[in-house]
């Protein structure tokens with residue numbers, strides 16, 4: 079059943095990619111395993127999903143014990159500064175950087191681990207109070223500071239759209255994140271890459287891809 083879900087989601091990703099003039103391989107599917115066991119996560123890997131995402135450090139560590147480096151791990155949820163040390167040698171990308179203080183700790187811990195951290199800056203483009211992420215206008219000074227950190231590679235931006243029954247309503251937020259990434263690129267900060275846009279979940283990944291997503295984070299549609 080997981081296999082069927084993966085096939086269906088991958089087909090839908092390919093269709094949305096084609097509609098937006100891109101290839102299926104231009105979009106990375108991150109399978110979000112926060113609601114399932116390591117055994118089910120392993121089924122996802124066997125079905126061809128090689129990037130897995132967890133929103134909490136502890137649940138990532140739990141699954142890491144079983145699955146080790148078999149998938150590439152993505153930390154997609156809010157990250158507390160004091161927990162960076164547990165994941166520095168394990169994750170391939172952190173999607174949720176929303177302060178300089180957090181980035182400085184990531185820089186420090188990844189240096190100790192002898193690695194460069196691939197990070198995305200999380201932006202709150204919808205203005206919802208409950209959501210994490212920086213305000214769009216704060217992205218510019220933050221990028222300037224991040225460009226000085228030697229063990230951090232900024233790879234792009236991430237956002238979460240508000241929950242809605244009408245995913246079309248989210249297109250303006252996805253468009254907003256895309257536009258912000260273009261504006262940041264225009265500033266030509268040293269060492270800041272805007273190649274990745276992590277946006278779109280089970281309910282709205284098609285709309286996100288149409289607006290330029292390169293990474294979609296999908297959980298429930300794979301495990302329903």
Ligand SMILES: *Cc1c(COP(=O)(O)O)cnc(C)c1O
Nearest residue numbers: 110133154279280295296297298
């Ligand atoms: C849970 C979660 C997802 C996946 O949500 P679904 O609606 O289950 O696809 C994506 N991104 C983040 C940050 C999440 O916490």
